[in-house]
Amino acid sequence: MIARTDIVEKVKLNEVVIAVIEQAFNDLVQKKVSMPPIMRIDVPENNGEVDIKSAYIEGDDSFAIKISSGFFDNPKLGMPSANGMMLLLSAETGIPKAVLADNGYLTDIRTAAAGAVAAKYLTKRDSKVAGIIGTGAQARLQLQALTLVRDIEKAYVYGRSPDKAQQYKREMEEQLGIPVEPVSEAAEAVRNSDVVVTTTPATKPIVEAASLHKGVHITAMGSDAEHKQELSADVLEAADLFVCDVKDQSTRLGELRAATSERVERDAIELGEITTGKERGRTKDDQITICDLTGIGVQDTAIARYTYHYLFKELENQKVD
Amino acid sequence: MIARTDIVEKVKLNEVVIAVIEQAFNDLVQKKVSMPPIMRIDVPENNGEVDIKSAYIEGDDSFAIKISSGFFDNPKLGMPSANGMMLLLSAETGIPKAVLADNGYLTDIRTAAAGAVAAKYLTKRDSKVAGIIGTGAQARLQLQALTLVRDIEKAYVYGRSPDKAQQYKREMEEQLGIPVEPVSEAAEAVRNSDVVVTTTPATKPIVEAASLHKGVHITAMGSDAEHKQELSADVLEAADLFVCDVKDQSTRLGELRAATSERVERDAIELGEITTGKERGRTKDDQITICDLTGIGVQDTAIARYTYHYLFKELENQKVD
Numbered sequence: 001m002i003a004r005t006d007i008v009e010k011v012k013l014n015e016v017v018i019a020v021i022e023q024a025f026n027d028l029v030q031k032k033v034s035m036p037p038i039m040r041i042d043v044p045e046n047n048g049e050v051d052i053k054s055a056y057i058e059g060d061d062s063f064a065i066k067i068s069s070g071f072f073d074n075p076k077l078g079m080p081s082a083n084g085m086m087l088l089l090s091a092e093t094g095i096p097k098a099v100l101a102d103n104g105y106l107t108d109i110r111t112a113a114a115g116a117v118a119a120k121y122l123t124k125r126d127s128k129v130a131g132i133i134g135t136g137a138q139a140r141l142q143l144q145a146l147t148l149v150r151d152i153e154k155a156y157v158y159g160r161s162p163d164k165a166q167q168y169k170r171e172m173e174e175q176l177g178i179p180v181e182p183v184s185e186a187a188e189a190v191r192n193s194d195v196v197v198t199t200t201p202a203t204k205p206i207v208e209a210a211s212l213h214k215g216v217h218i219t220a221m222g223s224d225a226e227h228k229q230e231l232s233a234d235v236l237e238a239a240d241l242f243v244c245d246v247k248d249q250s251t252r253l254g255e256l257r258a259a260t261s262e263r264v265e266r267d268a269i270e271l272g273e274i275t276t277g278k279e280r281g282r283t284k285d286d287q288i289t290i291c292d293l294t295g296i297g298v299q300d301t302a303i304a305r306y307t308y309h310y311l312f313k314e315l316e317n318q319k320v321d
Numbered sequence: 322m323i324a325r326t327d328i329v330e331k332v333k334l335n336e337v338v339i340a341v342i343e344q345a346f347n348d349l350v351q352k353k354v355s356m357p358p359i360m361r362i363d364v365p366e367n368n369g370e371v372d373i374k375s376a377y378i379e380g381d382d383s384f385a386i387k388i389s390s391g392f393f394d395n396p397k398l399g400m401p402s403a404n405g406m407m408l409l410l411s412a413e414t415g416i417p418k419a420v421l422a423d424n425g426y427l428t429d430i431r432t433a434a435a436g437a438v439a440a441k442y443l444t445k446r447d448s449k450v451a452g453i454i455g456t457g458a459q460a461r462l463q464l465q466a467l468t469l470v471r472d473i474e475k476a477y478v479y480g481r482s483p484d485k486a487q488q489y490k491r492e493m494e495e496q497l498g499i500p501v502e503p504v505s506e507a508a509e510a511v512r513n514s515d516v517v518v519t520t521t522p523a524t525k526p527i528v529e530a531a532s533l534h535k536g537v538h539i540t541a542m543g544s545d546a547e548h549k550q551e552l553s554a555d556v557l558e559a560a561d562l563f564v565c566d567v568k569d570q571s572t573r574l575g576e577l578r579a580a581t582s583e584r585v586e587r588d589a590i591e592l593g594e595i596t597t598g599k600e601r602g603r604t605k606d607d608q609i610t611i612c613d614l615t616g617i618g619v620q621d622t623a624i625a626r627y628t629y630h631y632l633f634k635e636l637e638n639q640k641v642d
Contacts, residue, residue: 094390
């Protein structure tokens with residue numbers, strides 16, 4: 001078992017991790033992948049849910065099974081909502097190689113890395129201003145991810161709690177050395193920015209078409225369940241290009257659920273089709289582009305394999321127990 | 322993490338475990354249960370598959386997620402095909418409580434215990450002769466399970482390998498103190514027995530209606546995948562009562578797949594309906610009864626909870642990592 005503290009110390013959001021996640025999207029298109037739909041166990045009495053994701057990529061010698069939970073009454077008990085771990089299994093024998101007791105850290109990193117991949121292919125090359133909706137862990141990581149693929153000079157942040165937005169401003173200005181300005185409406189962050197990332201568990205749209213402008217890109221990474229939605233249907237209609245990680249899953253758990261015309265779903269492109277060059281990403285500076293990230297098993301397998309085989313490879317010859 | 326050796330030392334197939342598993346079947350009918358379909362990841366290059374099962378039973382303070390693998394080329398490498406572990410999660414916070422690194426042992430025990438529950442409700446009360454098809458680990462445990470609920474005085478065993486059948490005879494005679502007679506055909510074991518358990522990974526039927534006789538009960542626990550089948554369709558037609566653990570799953574992965582008439586599926590009863598008294602099991606000594614066990618998540622949660630909270634309760638206040 002590899003403890004969270006050791007994982008946090010070694011695994012950082014950087015160019016290598018972004019390349020690892022980009023490769024996972026490539027694999028999804030170029031290789032045979034066994035990636036079953038998300039398994040979900042509900043614990044309604046305690047406002048809890050557990051999701052299990054997995055994917056095996058043809059040719060790999062290992063693959064991950066991720067168990068992640070959200071128990072939304074935990075904060076009342078002074079505990080974080082989210083918990084989780086990844087198991088890495090040998091794809092040669094099925095024998096467990098490692099338990100990565102990362103408690104959601106690797107999910108945070110691979111999710112942010114996917115945001116970077118989306119930004120790399122879908123934002124204007126000279127994007128300078130970022131708008132972040134939400135003030136949590138992903139709001140921090142997604143902004144950092146943007147700075148790794150674009151020369152971001154300024155960020156706007158919108159959160160329901162002004163205190164949290166102020167704290168976000170302080171931390172991110174310190175970390176990234178760019179000005180971060182809290183704004184009082186999500187629309188203001190959208191209007192001011194070249195690239196927007198929505199990182200909320202919203203169940204009603206927080207971005208409307210009225211605040212869109214030519215050239216903007218929006219990555220919506222919050223929605224990953226039937227009841228969640230960050231973008232209104234008119235945003236999907238207004239976009240020149242709608243991209244998602246996996247179409248089936250975006251339709252079931254992501255922003256495609258809200259699509260009001262068949263055209264949006266029919267024209268939707270998967271991110272891996274763009275990273276592999278099968279489809280084109282942004283082709284003109286004035287396009288409006290959207291990327292919906294619901295989170296997929298190949299990302300988990302990719303980050304778990306990277307963590308174990310690359311960063312902790314001295315453990316490879318030890319047995320898991 | 323609790324190691325297999327410690328689990329094997331403490332968890333035994335006995336009346337308590339049978340009661341625990343019977344309660345799991347009751348819960349499935351009497352309580353709200355969140356039990357998603359089995360998640361499966363295929364690794365075709367290595368003739369491998371991983372199944373994930375889980376179930377949360379309303380009101381319980383924990384539940385299990387089981388990861389079990391079958392890599393059927395492992396024996397060529399001198400390793401067993403099957404591997405697996407169970408995770409026990411808090412149903413209050415989602416936090417992992419324990420990793421039961423049982424390597425399939427608890428699955429073996431809960432599967433045999435389900436066989437005992439089926440036998441208790443479906444065999445003639447004075448069943449004395451058992452017929453076992455197969456000579457592996459379940460063939461051993463299922464015979465032992467029968468002796469815990471019926472006064473079995475003799476057993477017949479059929480296996481494709483005469484050597485393995487001889488070894489089975491020696492071991493089981495020693496363990497149970499009853500005569501065990503290898504036979505050269507599955508049909509012979511069926512014809513001679515009051516209760517039959519099929520424990521094979523057969524992909525073609527090994528029991529035909531021609532070998533059935535009045536009063537016989539057959540538990541088929543081998544089939545748990547789309548390509549497996551132990552009972553021919555005419556066995557299902559000939560039965561007075563067809564019982565299974567979960568109808569959906571038996572139709573997808575078990576013996577109900579082979580049903581050639583709608584009647585069989587329509588009249589099929591779930592084991593929990595019988596254990597709770599909602600439906601009747603065997604009512605007459607001359608009935609022919611069948612029970613198809615594909616294996617379900619509530620069994621895993623029940624055995625994992627019993628193991629951890631009851632047998633290892635001194636660990637409850639320790640953290641998993």
